[in-house]
Structures are given as structure tokens and as C-alpha cells.
Amino acid sequence: MTLFLREHVALFGVILFWVVTTVVLGPAIYLILPVSVFFLWRRDLWPEMLFGFLMVLILSDMSPDIMAMRGFKTAKNTYIVALACLLMLERQRLAPLANVFTIFLPLFIYSLFPLIFSGAVLVGLQKTLSYALIFLVVPNYVLHNFRRQGWDFFRNLMLFIVVVLASQRLYMQLGPSWWSHLGGRFRGYFGNPNGLAMFSYLSFMMFTVLLHVKKDLFSFKGKLVIYAVIIYFLLQSGSRASLMSTMIFLVFSRFFRFSPFIGFVAFIAFIAVTEVVSNNLPAIVTMLGLESYFRLQTLTDGSGRYFAWEFAWRKINEGGFFLFGGGIGNDEYIMRQHYPYLRSMGHHGGVHNSYLTLWFDLGIVGLIIYFRGFFLIFLKASKRAPIALAVMFSVMFSITYESWLAGSLNPFTILLLIMLTVLTEDEILHWNESEPGEEDAHALEGPPVVEELPVFRPPAR
Numbered sequence: 001m002t003l004f005l006r007e008h009v010a011l012f013g014v015i016l017f018w019v020v021t022t023v024v025l026g027p028a029i030y031l032i033l034p035v036s037v038f039f040l041w042r043r044d045l046w047p048e049m050l051f052g053f054l055m056v057l058i059l060s061d062m063s064p065d066i067m068a069m070r071g072f073k074t075a076k077n078t079y080i081v082a083l084a085c086l087l088m089l090e091r092q093r094l095a096p097l098a099n100v101f102t103i104f105l106p107l108f109i110y111s112l113f114p115l116i117f118s119g120a121v122l123v124g125l126q127k128t129l130s131y132a133l134i135f136l137v138v139p140n141y142v143l144h145n146f147r148r149q150g151w152d153f154f155r156n157l158m159l160f161i162v163v164v165l166a167s168q169r170l171y172m173q174l175g176p177s178w179w180s181h182l183g184g185r186f187r188g189y190f191g192n193p194n195g196l197a198m199f200s201y202l203s204f205m206m207f208t209v210l211l212h213v214k215k216d217l218f219s220f221k222g223k224l225v226i227y228a229v230i231i232y233f234l235l236q237s238g239s240r241a242s243l244m245s246t247m248i249f250l251v252f253s254r255f256f257r258f259s260p261f262i263g264f265v266a267f268i269a270f271i272a273v274t275e276v277v278s279n280n281l282p283a284i285v286t287m288l289g290l291e292s293y294f295r296l297q298t299l300t301d302g303s304g305r306y307f308a309w310e311f312a313w314r315k316i317n318e319g320g321f322f323l324f325g326g327g328i329g330n331d332e333y334i335m336r337q338h339y340p341y342l343r344s345m346g347h348h349g350g351v352h353n354s355y356l357t358l359w360f361d362l363g364i365v366g367l368i369i370y371f372r373g374f375f376l377i378f379l380k381a382s383k384r385a386p387i388a389l390a391v392m393f394s395v396m397f398s399i400t401y402e403s404w405l406a407g408s409l410n411p412f413t414i415l416l417l418i419m420l421t422v423l424t425e426d427e428i429l430h431w432n433e434s435e436p437g438e439e440d441a442h443a444l445e446g447p448p449v450v451e452e453l454p455v456f457r458p459p460a461r
Contacts, residue, residue: 001162004156004159004160005163010048011045011048011052014040014048014052015052017032017036018056019059019069022068022069022071022072023068023069026071027071029072029075030074030075033075033076033078033082034079034082037052037082037083038082038086046141046145047149047157049083049086049141050138050141050157051156051160052079053083054160054161054411054414055164056072056075056079057076057409057411057414058164058189058411060073060076060409060410060411061189061191061195061410062189062190062191063179063182063187064191065178066179076409077409080133080137083137083141084133084137087136087137087141093144094140094143094144097140097143098139098421098425099425100135100139101132101135101136101140103373103377103380104370104373104377106372107370107373108131108132110365110366111128111132111361111362111366112128114324114326115128115328117320117321117324117325117330118326118327118330118333119326119330120329120333121327123329123333124326124327124329124333126329127328128327130408131328131408134413134414134417138414138417138418139418139421142418143425143427143428146425146427146428147427150431154214154217155217155218157418158203158206158207162226162230164189165188165200165203165230168180168186168188168189168196168233185236185237185238186233187237188233193237193238193239194237194239194242194402195411195412196239197237197238197239198398198402199412199415200230200237201242201245202412202419203230203415204227204230204231204234206422207226207230208249208250208253209387209391209419209422209423210422211223212253213422213429213431234246241397241401241402245395245397248390248393248394249394252389252393252394253387255390257387305401307342308342308350308352308353309351309352309353309356311338312331312351312353312357312360315334315360316356316360319334321363322359322363323363323364323365324365324366325358325361325362325365326360326361328361328362328406329361330360330361331350331351331356331360331361331403331406332350335350335351352401352403353401353402354399354400355400357403358405358406374392375392377420378391378392378423380424381420381423384423384429387423391423395416
């Protein structure tokens with residue numbers, strides 16, 4: 001860890017500079033972020049460009065009540081544009097490109113059509129572009145960094161995540177309690193405790209996937225420390241949905257490693273058991289003495305989620321968004337118009353369901369196109385890494401309670417895209433068959449030289 005911090009002191013210095021700039025100079029961050037990307041690029045610091053992007057997304061998720069940090073919420077758009085420009089500029093160097101974007105390309109083409117029905121076309125167009133760009137940029141930067149550094153890149157990525165999570169304890173000491181806590185629950189850098197929980201859950205899953213592909217990525221002690229930090233903050237957040245998503249992944253990763261068929265049967269059985277448990281959950285929680293942690297008083301109403309789902313479904317039908325949707329960002333546009341009413345009914349936030357959010361934005365047609373790509377990429381990955389199905393089912397459960405999959409520039413979708421890159425790229429999955437750069441080295445050597453042997457000729461008579 002000490003070595004990692006020494007090697008990346010420039011990156012942490014740049015991040016600190018971003019924070020100070022936002023607090024002191026405000027709008028200057030819109031210029032500083034893209035300039036920083038080109039600064040890192042000129043020094044060939046490709047991993048730092050991606051790590052910095054992840055940090056910007058985390059900072060953009062902070063509570064809007066912390067006025068000094070609001071600049072990151074929109075300035076992050078300049079960062080993704082800068083990364084995309086460099087991808088275009090260096091496309092020959094990054095070739096061959098990753099496959100993730102190609103699989104979802106029909107979705108990005110279709111998503112332009114629902115903007116016709118959008119109440120905020122310019123905002124919708126911006127969100128549509130950013131959604132396509134993150135699917136294009138992140139997998140290719142991950143693959144390029146792996147080609148350059150091999151597994152050291154993923155090792156440093158996990159260490160960076162651990163440092164960010166652990167630094168939240170220091171963050172608690174820098175300001176009032178409400179900066180890091182909400183309703184008695186720890187939220188750290190994130191806007192709410194559920195955000196910290198989702199980040200911890202996805203980090204847990206990504207770390208496990210990396211260890212599945214390369215078991216000796218960390219020592220036993222290193223694995224223990226990383227898991228301990230992630231689980232600690234997952235529990236501190238107090239999120240029931242993310243904790244259950246993590247448990248689903250842990251349980252079904254074992255089944256799918258043994259047999260995909262047994263894993264699928266186990267998942268069907270899990271759905272049946274979940275139905276029984278959910279109907280008796282208050283009694284079970286009381287029996288275990290966990291009423292405080294699971295916030296028993298909110299179990300019956302789903303913390304306002306069920307009301308939001310019913311409200312969203314009504315607006316989808318009343319607004320004519322059932323078939324084609326109203327463009328990406330339509331859910332925010334509609335829900336914000338009714339925030340006073342929603343708050344009066346005990347709900348704070350958006351739809352809290354990725355399926356309904358995508359339906360709001362893309363309609364049933366777009367929802368089908370999206371999950372065509374979603375299932376296709378996971379089924380493709382499962383042929384070479386059965387653990388991919390455990391990731392898929394876990395994500396499908398998680399997005400039932402949160403809308404993170406429908407968003408692009410958040411600190412959650414990026415982690416899923418990194419996992420998809422690991423699970424679908426042969427260069428990473430089959431790393432032990434051909435080390436990164438090995439084929440290029442042989443190509444530079446040219447064809448093998450065969451030494452010509454002398455030919456024996458009998459003496460002339």
C-alpha cells in the first residue's frame with residue numbers, strides 16, 4: 001500500500017487540486033478537469049486518467065447541500081468528453097477496441113428516437129451522448145491499460161478504491177456530522193447511504209471477479225484487508241438492498257462455478273424462498289433482534305419506494321411513454337415536477353428502479369433492446385467465466401431497488417463496465433495463455449531465421 005501511494009502521489013495531488021479549485025474558484029473546474037486529462041495524457045499516465053474519472057464521479061455524487069462541491073455535478077461532463085477525444089485521437093494505438101460498446105450499439109442508435117417526445121430535448125441529448133460515451137470509453141481504457149501494465153493495473157485499481165473508501169474516515173473529521181451521515185446512517189462522500197452501499201457492493205463483486213480470473217492477484221493478507229474495508233463500509237451504510245445483492249452474488253457464484261444449470265435452478269428456488277421470507281420479514285427480523293439495523297419501521301412501506309414505483313408507472317401510462325418513452329432523462333424531468341407532492345408522501349429522490357426508469361426514458365421497445373444487449377453480453381461471458389451469471393442475477397436484483405443502471409455518469413455504472421470488460425475480453429480472461437504484449441514482441445522479431453546448411457557436392461572427375 002505504501003508503494004502504491006508513493007507511485008501515485010501525483011494523482012492524489014491532482015485530485016486535491018480539483019477539490020481546492022472547486023471550493024475556491026468554483027466555475028474554473030470546468031476548464032481544469034479537461035486540462036488535467038490532457039496533462040495526464042501528455043505524461044502517458046493512462047491508469048491515472050481512469051482513476052481520476054472514477055474519483056470525479058464519486059465527488060459528483062456528493063450531497064448537493066455541500067454547496068462548494070456542486071461544480072463536479074456538471075463539470076464531470078467535460079472529463080468524459082476529454083477522454084472520448086483522446087480515444088479518437090489514439091484509436092490506432094488502442095486498437096483493437098473492446099467489444100462492449102458494439103453489443104449495445106443498437107440501444108444508442110434507438111435512444112435518439114424517443115427524444116422526439118422529450119420535454120427537455122437538450123438535456124436528454126446530453127444524457128444520451130454521455131451514456132454512449134461511457135460505454136465506449138471505459139472498456140477501451142481498461143483494455144488498453146491491461147495491455148500496457150497487465151494485472152498491475154487491476155491491482156492498483158483495487159488499491160485506489162480501498163484508499164478512497166478508507167479516506168472517508170478522515171472526511172468525517174473535516175466538517176459537521178451531516179456531511180458524512182444522513183438519518184443516522186453513514187454515507188461518506190456519497191449523496192446518501194445507499195450510494196455508498198452500492199459502490200461498496202459493486203467493488204466487492206468486481207474484486208471477486210478479478211480474483212476469479214487471477215487468483216494470486218493479492219496475497220492472502222491483502223485479500224483479507226480489501227474485503228474487510230469494503231464489507232465494513234457496506235455494513236456502515238445500513239442498506240438492506242445492497243447487502244442482499246452481495247449475498248445473492250456470494251451464494252450464486254458458488255452454484256454457477258459448479259454448474260450453470262444448478263445455478264439457474266438455485267436462482268428459481270431463491271425467488272420462491274424470497275417470496276415466503278418477504279411475507280414474514282418483520283417477524284424474522286424481530287426474532288433475530290435486528291430491528292434497528294434493518295429499520296423495521298420502514299420495511300412495510302419500502303422506505304417510500306413502493307409509492308414511487310406506483311407513481312412512476314401511472315405517469316408512464318398517462319404521459320404516453322409506454323411504447324417509446326420520452327428520451328433519456330425523462331424520468332427526472334417528470335419526477336422533479338412533482339417533488340413537493342412526493343415529499344409530502346414520504347418519498348425523497350427519483351424512481352428507485354432501473355427497469356421503470358428505462359421504461360420512462362426508452363419505452364417498452366427500448367427496454368427490450370437494452371436487455372437484449374444486457375443478456376447477450378452476460379451469456380457470452382458465462383461461456384468462459386460462469387461467475388458472470390452470478391453477477392448478472394445480482395445486478396438484476398440490485399437495480400430493482402435503485403436506478404443506477406439507467407444513469408451514465410455515476411460511480412456505479414463504471415464499475416459494472418469494468419467487470420464486463422474483464423469477463424468478455426479474451427486478452428484478459430486468457431491472460432495465462434499469452435501475456436500482454438507477448439504477441440507484439442514476437443511480431444517485432446520477425447519470422448525465425450533458418451540457417452542454411454552447406455550442400456555437399458561430389459568432386460568433378
